Amino acid sequence: MEPIVLDTLDPLIEALRERGYAVVGPVVRDGVIRFAELGSAADLPTGWGDEQAPGAYRLRARGELVFGFAASPDAVKRFTHPPRTSLFRMRDGVPERAPVEAPKVAILGVRACDLAALAVQDRVLLGGRYPDEAYRKRRAALFLIAVTCAVPGGTCFCASMGAGPRAVSGFEVALTELSGPHRFLAESGGERGAALLAALPSQPAAAADLEAARAVAEAAAGRMGRRVDLDGVRERLVQQRESPIWNDIATRCLTCANCTMVCPTCFCVTVEDGTDLADGTAERTERWDSCFTLDFTELGGAPVRASGAARYRQWLSHKFSTWVDQFGAYGCVGCGRCITWCPAGIDITEELERLR
């Protein structure tokens, strides 16, 4: 279907709700922009922007844009690969699989970096010998509405990773916010998206609208706060396994695991087992884990990666080197969250440059 122009997003939100979706989008909450269920377009963070820097995130009033901010601490990951899920409950020795909760959720305002991260997680969780069927169900229940990033953050480098700022695939609908007059260019990325758009009040997009959207993405690509030179990075991290730089990073790294918790591609999990004293059932829960914890590599009472340097090396090398060996793609999409949310302000783009 041909691109169209929307004046407002309320009909879109309403149409999704009519199709049975809970509509989730960015809202201002807890001093940050997070994903939450939307009542109407009025809940969107119109006029709000963010300032992001190593170890820093601040909301700032900023112009008229609805989507004038960069990556929020929430990624789409928590809808597809939730922080905590029940795996099974065991009664009298017989395990019963926990039902998979896969609610129909439409996410409005997904950035290209997060779509790229979903594609990465698809490779990890669906591409192997043991595909994760719960992930597949949750993934299939999503309706993704992308938004071209107009105002990248100070820690963004999706352009370096080839992951943005404009979404090219993996969405049902992609919006680009245009100004003068304020409007949205809407493009469909699939049949479901086309059907939805066809039902909305709209005008056909003019050549000038398409050109304006291209200009938004181009300007954003030129305003990335960070960049990474991928040339040779995979081999370099192998060669630099014994570099003293890891120890230097470890003097700053608190091994707090924040970077892995905000990372949209990190997939590691652990399981927790327990019993209910009331009815004698045993339950197993899966939850996100982090390679920064000591428990992660515990073997016979001692961790394999005892030092912070070894744990940081694992994380960074996985993202930019061994991930490629394992899954044929980088484990980083350049969203910059790990830089923003690192309490010590460790900047992976800077560290990669030093490891050159």
Add this chain to the structure above:
Amino acid sequence: MIPAPYRVRSRRPDRADTVTLVLEPVDGACPPFLPGQFTMLYAPGVGEIPVSISGRARAGGYVQTIRAVGAVSRALCHTPRGSLVGVRGPFGTHFDLARAAGLDVVVAAGGLGLAPLRPVIRELAAHRARYGRISLIVGARTPDALIYPRELARWGRRFDVRVTVDRPDRAWQGPTGLITGLVGRIGVEPGRTCAFVCGPEIMMRATAEELLRRGIPADRIVLSLERNMKCGIGRCGHCQLGPLFTCLDGPVLGYDKVAGLLEVEQL
């Protein structure tokens, strides 16, 4: 990710802290396994750990030897006969005995490392004529820590079996010291030898290096690695060693693939 219920058919304490269980599926037959593969054993409500398969019991079911070192292994060791545990698997790569056909075979086990090698040794014994000279070298901390002592004696009548301990007791009459010291005694012909090695990582590296020094090519020295595992299916991420998922790409791996990785401390 859901364990199948298995019943503890028999429970035999091997040593003070080591128990061998025979586990039978509550419904159906247990899936076939290859020497060196492992299952994820679940102690209900306590947790799950990877345990290598040491054989198939005559009446069916997996033979698995567990040493009590943590909460889960302790719970499994204390599971009484008739109780239920959970089993997932078998998982992982195996010791490829087809590649050993026509060759001399060195089997080197350190401590509990004999457990995953037991099906290898039984296979060698069952098809003795397929292989050249067979040597089994075993190391343990103390004579008390040796597992399968009766079978070791039986294997000793068919192969060259040598056992060494780090700390002998008064009754010990065999060799003492590291297992690497035994490599020199078995007389290796490097051009026609392959080796299967399992034990603590430091023991495997030292043994592999010693075998390498004697001219056995690295791809014919095969190790079984151990790492923290929560899933066994390449999903939890815990068992990574550089590019490898120990659960999927291992645990059984050629020394040519892992020597460089094991060299790096805390990788």
